[in-house]
Amino acid sequence: MNNEKQIVDALRKRGNKVTPQRLVTIEVLMTFREQHFSVEELFQGVKQRNPDVGMSTIYRTVQILEEMGFITKRNFDDGFARYELCELDEKHWHHHLICLKCGKVIEMQDDFLEVLEKEIEEKKEFIIINHELKVYGYCSDCYGITKGEQFD
């Protein structure tokens, strides 16, 4: 997991400026550790600490941070883009179990896909940089509730 200083240094190295607005944005970002946050949510957090920051500044900063690889865009079909902090030191990513009933997103660490990756690289002549697995179904809470029902 990256810390604030790493991001700030990387910004400077890239020729980007480190403004107060960006500092606060990064600060708030760090408090989102395990969460999937939307730009709106980030904006609200930033506004609490500095009410004069504009929405578009947040959008622009998020775009840069994504280009730099510090955050990754995710899509959970809830109307807006969500992001999460990347863990650059880990080779493999976690995956998501998404409940079709309540929408809960459960994270899951896994390295099973390494075998599959090798196969793909050989068979398909494709160089793999990253992968993303979403598993849709029913979480234990919702399974309990719907026990006995038909799932469609």
Next chain:
Amino acid sequence: MNNEKQIVDALRKRGNKVTPQRLVTIEVLMTFREQHFSVEELFQGVKQRNPDVGMSTIYRTVQILEEMGFITKRNFDDGFARYELCELDEKHWHHHLICLKCGKVIEMQDDFLEVLEKEIEEKKEFIIINHELKVYGYCSDCYGITKGEQFD
């Protein structure tokens, strides 16, 4: 793979009406067999055969067809929702290799994930209905082009 008649019958059974607009929409849909189409693209195809159909009608029909399970929404981060025809008779879905350079989407059939699914159902107490795997990297064309370069 479903045919037009199956869809039409299912619509009637559900209490939906089979209008000329919907018939054309389904017709065009069938020509999209292997493609990932956007609502806009579907709309253009429909308009060619019946210029008086409105965009919102297409949106509404797509929504119904998705609820019915004939098409599935996909997100390739290109600005709009994409859909593809479901193959209801196949238990497992195909996955997507997405080229980070040219954006090409390569399909891949696979059943490796069955082992992983079992593990998830046990460990996480999660009932799996479906899963979706996206693999990001560089396709053979783009790998050729960028050979020797740094991938960032």
Next chain:
DNA sequence: ATATGTGCAAAACATTTGCATTTCG
């Protein structure tokens, strides 16, 4: 000094909705 970033309001964009009218069953 100058490239870069900012805030604001306006634009762009896909998607949804309200409503009067039409059509399928």
Next chain:
DNA sequence: CGAAATGCAAATGTTTTGCACATAT
């Protein structure tokens, strides 16, 4: 007939952009 569907235009909601001004390096 009556429920459902249609087309249009307007509304929605997120994200982007143009621009004049401000600021980091």
